Amino acid sequence: MAEDTRRRLIDGAIDTVRRNGIAGTSARTVAAAAGVNQALVFYHFGSVADLLNEACRVSTAEDVDRYRERFAAVTSLRELLALGRELHADQRERGNVTLLAQMLAGAQGDERLASATSEAIKLWVREIESVLRRVVAGSPIEPVVDVSGLASAVSAAFVGMELFEAVDPAGSSAALDALDRLGILLEVADDLGPVASTALRRRIRSATRE
Amino acid sequence: MAEDTRRRLIDGAIDTVRRNGIAGTSARTVAAAAGVNQALVFYHFGSVADLLNEACRVSTAEDVDRYRERFAAVTSLRELLALGRELHADQRERGNVTLLAQMLAGAQGDERLASATSEAIKLWVREIESVLRRVVAGSPIEPVVDVSGLASAVSAAFVGMELFEAVDPAGSSAALDALDRLGILLEVADDLGPVASTALRRRIRSATRE
DNA sequence: GTCTATAGTAGGATAGAC
DNA sequence: GTCTATCCTACTATAGAC
Numbered sequence: 128m129a130e131d132t133r134r135r136l137i138d139g140a141i142d143t144v145r146r147n148g149i150a151g152t153s154a155r156t157v158a159a160a161a162g163v164n165q166a167l168v169f170y171h172f173g174s175v176a177d178l179l180n181e182a183c184r185v186s187t188a189e190d191v192d193r194y195r196e197r198f199a200a201v202t203s204l205r206e207l208l209a210l211g212r213e214l215h216a217d218q219r220e221r222g223n224v225t226l227l228a229q230m231l232a233g234a235q236g237d238e239r240l241a242s243a244t245s246e247a248i249k250l251w252v253r254e255i256e257s258v259l260r261r262v263v264a265g266s267p268i269e270p271v272v273d274v275s276g277l278a279s280a281v282s283a284a285f286v287g288m289e290l291f292e293a294v295d296p297a298g299s300s301a302a303l304d305a306l307d308r309l310g311i312l313l314e315v316a317d318d319l320g321p322v323a324s325t326a327l328r329r330r331i332r333s334a335t336r337e
Numbered sequence: 338m339a340e341d342t343r344r345r346l347i348d349g350a351i352d353t354v355r356r357n358g359i360a361g362t363s364a365r366t367v368a369a370a371a372g373v374n375q376a377l378v379f380y381h382f383g384s385v386a387d388l389l390n391e392a393c394r395v396s397t398a399e400d401v402d403r404y405r406e407r408f409a410a411v412t413s414l415r416e417l418l419a420l421g422r423e424l425h426a427d428q429r430e431r432g433n434v435t436l437l438a439q440m441l442a443g444a445q446g447d448e449r450l451a452s453a454t455s456e457a458i459k460l461w462v463r464e465i466e467s468v469l470r471r472v473v474a475g476s477p478i479e480p481v482v483d484v485s486g487l488a489s490a491v492s493a494a495f496v497g498m499e500l501f502e503a504v505d506p507a508g509s510s511a512a513l514d515a516l517d518r519l520g521i522l523l524e525v526a527d528d529l530g531p532v533a534s535t536a537l538r539r540r541i542r543s544a545t546r547e
Numbered sequence: 548g549t550c551t552a553t554a555g556t557a558g559g560a561t562a563g564a565c
Numbered sequence: 566g567t568c569t570a571t572c573c574t575a576c577t578a579t580a581g582a583c
Contacts, residue, residue: 128566129566129567132566132567145445146446147445147446148359148442148443148444148445148446148447149358149359149360149442149446150359150360150442150443150446150447151446151447153557153558153559154558154559154560155557155558155559156558163567164567164568164569165558165559165560166560166561166567166568166569167566167567167568168559168560169559169560169561170566170567171566174559174560175558175559225445228442228497228500229442229445231442231500231501231503231504232358232359232360232438232439232441232442232443232500233358233360233442234358234503234504235355235357235358235435235439235500235503236356236357236358236359236360236361236362237358237360237361241503241504244504245504245505248501248504248505249505252508268522271518271519271521271522272515272518272519273511273514273515273518273519275511275515276508276511276512276513276514276515276516276518277512277515277516277519279501279505279508279509279511279512279515280494280498280512280513280515280516282497282501283494283497283498283500283501283509283512284490284493284494284497285497286496286497286500286501287438287492287493287494287495287496287497287498287500288490288493288497290438290441290442290445290493290496290497291441291458291489291492291493291496293441293444293445293451294441294444294451294454294455294458295455295458295459295489298462298486298489299489299493301483301485301486301489302486302487302489302490302493303486303490304483304486305482305483305485305486305487305489305490306486306487306490308481308482308483308486309481309482309483309487311481311541311544311545312478312481312522312526312541314544315537315540315541315544316522318540318544319540323533323536326533327525330525330528330529331521331522331525334521334524334525334528335521338548339548339549342548342549363575363576363577364576364577364578365575365576365577373549374549374550374551375577376549376550376551376578376579377548377549377550378577378578379577379578379579380548380549381548384577384578385576385577
């Protein structure tokens with residue numbers, strides 16, 4: 128069936144990029160992973176770049192959907208960190224972030240990959256952004272948080288960490304531990320009593336003006 | 338001269354990876370960038386992977402050296418953030434972090450690239466780690482900072498951000514702005530008077546035990 | 548040490564049989 | 566829609582002239 132073959136090729140592409148990296152991905156390696164003929168890449172998608180773009184779109188949409196409810200359930204920054212950690216562990220299996228990292232790397236040298244990659248990443252950023260906005264609202268640290276920029280920073284950090292994972296797993300997990308630990312600060316800021324909280328707000332206001 | 342040719346090839350490799358990405362880097366493209374014959378890649382380095390490893394070593398050692406004094410001059414977390422921003426701007430010209438990002442991406446599919454890449458990244462991590470350790474010492478937030486893990490996290494974030502830059506420059510600079518703004522928090526924590534500072538320490542201690 | 552030439556392989560893409 | 570066969574290009578790597 129045609130729809131089935133398309134799907135096999137998309138899954139084969141995701142698999143191949145994860146295992147071989149963008150530099151080791153070709154119509155032939157993808158087709159082999161998919162268990163179909165190499166010519167079908169061009170019949171169904173026109174070019175390898177177009178197949179990769181499609182794989183990137185599909186895989187990301189699925190992964191973001193998969194996490195939507197859990198993102199929605201987050202009510203504190205600490206919980207968001209915990210979810211991030213879970214997501215990182217999950218990604219070892221699913222590998223969408225690794226795919227995006229490889230697509231980003233590939234986009235550096237091939238503009239045909241750039242726009243689909245950027246769109247896919249925006250799906251993640253938007254999701255993170257909406258959680259951040261909700262969770263940070265009312266917190267004393269709200270005025271120092273630029274939600275939209277921070278969402279980009281978090282996404283970038285995730286991408287970097289996923290790349291590290293292959294080369295230095297220990298460093299990568301130490302990094303997550305460190306962020307977790309640092310998250311205690313956010314919790315402390317959120318749990319201050321009303322007096323201390325007002326004092327913190329005042330300090331932040333004056334520091335912001337400096 | 339042989340030494341000169343080696344150097345041209347290394348520079349050509351750095352240049353090619355930055356411009357074409359790891360997937361678009363070959364003995365031919367590198368040699369063209371270096372203005373020398375393609376066969377010299379193999380004469381001098383044995384293989385393309387070996388040339389890339391060497392380029393990665395050399396470029397990183399030079400860049401880390403270049404920043405050593407400035408890292409040493411940093412005395413606060415806020416200053417470190419500012420230096421990070423300067424470094425990011427600098428990297429648009431020099432591109433060592435982009436090179437490392439591409440090497441990381443390549444290492445995912447070719448173990449021959451992994452160890453040199455991991456070594457190069459450790460040069461950066463070590464440098465960041467020693468600054469962090471110095472700067473955080475005595476601060477009330479010291480107990481929640483895992484210096485070594487945080488240094489890895491910062492490096493990973495940098496790598497991710499450098500990859501974003503090519504695909505979404507606006508998002509990348511918004512990310513840095515956001516971190517900068519968040520840095521105000523660190524400044525506030527560091528500038529507390531002795532009473533508030535002791536209170537913060539106590540809060541952190543109890544939160545750490547939870 | 549650097550070049551030309553070339554062997555051998557892998558990849559992108561298409562034509563045409565089924 | 567899928568396959569085989571094939572063209573052409575680009576790549577890694579080596580041999581050998583200079």
